Amino acid sequence: MKPMQREGVGVVCPNRYDWKRLEQFATAIFVRAGVSTRDAETVARSLVHADLRGVHSHGLARMPVYVERISAGLIDVSKAPVILRKAGATAVVDGMNHLGAVVGEAALQTAIEIAGKNGTAIVGVRCSNHFGACSYYAEQAIQKGMILFVMSNAPQTMAPTGGIRPFFGSNPIAAGIPAGSAPPFLLDMATTVAARGKIALARKKGEAIPKGWAIDERGRDTTDPAEALRGALLPIGGAKGYGIAMFVDILCGLLAGAGYGPGVHSLYDNDEHPQNVGHFF
Template sequence: MLISPSTLRSFTEDIFKAIGCSHEHAVLAADVLLKSDLRGIDSHGVARLSGYVRLWEKKRINPTPNIQIVHETPTTATIDGDAGLGLVVAPYAMEVAIKKAELYGSGWVSVRNSNHFGIAGYHGLMAVEKAMIGFAMTNASPLVAPTFSSERLLGTNPMCYAFPAGKYPPVIVDLATSAAANGKLEIAQRLGKQVPEGWIQDKEGNYTTDPHALKTGGSLLPLGSDRDHGSHKGFGLSATVDILSAVLSGANYGPWVPPFVAFLDPPNDPVGAGIGHFLGAMRVDGFRPIDEFKNHLDNWIERFKSSATVDADQKVIIPGEPELEAEADRMANGIPLVDSVVEDLNQLAERFGINKLPRV
């Protein structure tokens, strides 16, 4: 089923307003989710909307947060999100980072007491729009086992690096530090498909292709899947995200991070407040003139795009390119939603008394 972006945006805004968000926050939160769907990252778009509503029902999301800086230097800050939507808290934090970068060359902000913040790329792109290099990462509920472990201690812990180019679109490196994002499992569940071997293990530590394995004690694997294929590197990247996002900010880390699903209660022995993020903005002209950088990044892109490939029908894909292509297609033709997601969203519409989603 295809839904026009404008229709889906209005629908999403109405749901956020229905749970008590201000108009400004509803528009921003909807924009983050829509950017995910437009860029083809279906696991983090409106399919997550009912999850935010369920967390609000559990009083784990504050729709009217008092977001504030609790510690600050000229180039750094720590922000308390007051249990607000991460979709709102993280952009606020990136704005702080950008303002500091405008004054001092770079800005770095850690966040505590927040929630799921959507795709990391959204926040990184905010810096790119100011001709800066953007950084965004967040920890997440524990679904990933470290190398050699069968215990879920880390989240999928995504990180994003965003670089402004000249005549080409920005280079956006946005990835989970696990072998696959949990949203990929959710997509497989909705479609009734198995997942590739190397994504998850069962509770005994054996590979499985069952996308429901997490519900029976299994765990996602780090990027690299096993030690022979570099899972210790994925573990190291995930640890970096967890430490910068939470140990630095005062959020929960490791196994204490509260789950996104509302039917699971947060740990009763928290070590911090909510979920943590880490965002940064860095002025390119602190290193070299911005035009020079953009020209050379364009040259970098062209060289990699023209490189010899193993298969003549293939080409090197620049990070961020598939998402840009998806956005162009979906803006023109609509956003595809599977029937189970449409049904879920229309149940929300019935509950809050708003119009159901029509077909394009």
């Protein structure tokens, strides 16, 4: 197999586009790759959602590697996610190694259905892939008048406090809370100081990154994005961010039955194994 598409390959330019046409374009690309029209529309919406929020590291720049992993057989778009268990206010969803946004959408709808009956829901997800920006799911819950707390683990990028080598991912967390006629509360954040995708985009544009974002392979602070990508990202708030990342990994990996720590495989630098990402709704 040829190597996966490198990070940050999306074209960065000041042009403006009709976002609906971008969704249609992305949908057509995924359909050509063998994805059903309904699932292709879901993934396209999630990517354009991130671009509309200005989070280009999680937007259409991710489309090439998604398509490459489908073509390489590392993402299976032939099997729909399934609910392994449902009891009371809890459920476990097996993503069947489908595209992450499709898996995330299935888990979200399961959580909304359960919460509608029980007042609350806890849904763990295993065997998934990169599922885009967490805010994509939080906004949908807000539109239903529900509070959503959603998180995901991710491939190794963060060095534990005092360490040099990566162990945890950027392990994002989001919270969405409706507020009636007022704007909702919506938090979507990585547990690293910056997402790896932002560093990859800085490298693509030939820009330096701020001090304190990352360290190089020898553990030295660096502003060179290439050195940072070979090294490790730093957690927010030092040991506090490291602890939150571990907490996310416990819920999304260990509790959900997904990969955790080194068991979550890279989206870009692994052409042999499915990612086995875990989520928690």
